[in-house]
Amino acid sequence: MLYYATTQRASGRQCISTAIATTPAGPFKDLSSGPLVCQLSLGGSIDPYPIVDGDGAAYLLWKSDGNAIGQPTSLWSRRLSPNGLGWQPSSSPVRLLSEHPGTWQAPAIEGPAMVRSGTAYYLFYGAGRWNARSSGVGYAVCDSPLGPCADQAPSAPWLGTGPDAGPAGPQGPTLFTDLDGALRLGFAGWSGRVGYPSGGVRAAWTGHLTFPGGHPILD
Secondary structure, eight states, X not given: OEEEEEEOTTTOOEEEEEEBOSSTTOOOBXXXXXXXXXXXXXXXXXXXXXXXXXXXXXXXXXXXXXXXXXXXXXXXXXXXXXXXXXXXXXXXXXXXXXXXXXXXXXXXXXXXXXXXETTEEEEEEEESOTTSTTOEEEEEEESSTTOXXXXXXXXXXXXXXXXXXXXXXXXXXXXEEOTTSOEEEEEEEEESSOSTTTXXXXXXXXXXXXXXXXXXEEO
């Protein structure tokens, strides 16, 4: 199952659709007749991220693309149907987190990624201008994949541009388990200059993610 953002022909806005394949390597085919989610009144929907809970229930997280129409952005979640191609009957979209205008998060929070540690769910997100040193990664602590969530980085990023050599303007968090079974956070960050076409190089970075005392640590 693949969830991806694409431009809806009728509206010109980005929406989220599905595609399926018999192997992870594909090829994938989109057999849908329309988008899975497309919040046109909120600027569209992008950045899909699926999560499967311990009980086997699957959820999709995404961003409403409000900055495309000059509106604040939000992160959302909704429970998927068992086959992952639609929504669980009687489910509805839940707003997990909204951008704090006038802070480091402007003009958007985006790229949600969630993982469970202990009894808590940790929602990571990118925020700020992706092509600036001031952008970074924040996180919220949630009670479930459907929230409620408490933002832990409203005034400053959890992971930002450090004083030493390393990635600048981190963005686009994603979570995965490596071959040793360790949880890792992947993200994009700039090396040297920041932005195009000034000679900046945007690369993929990763680090081990742990939660000592219930607080995420990246090393």
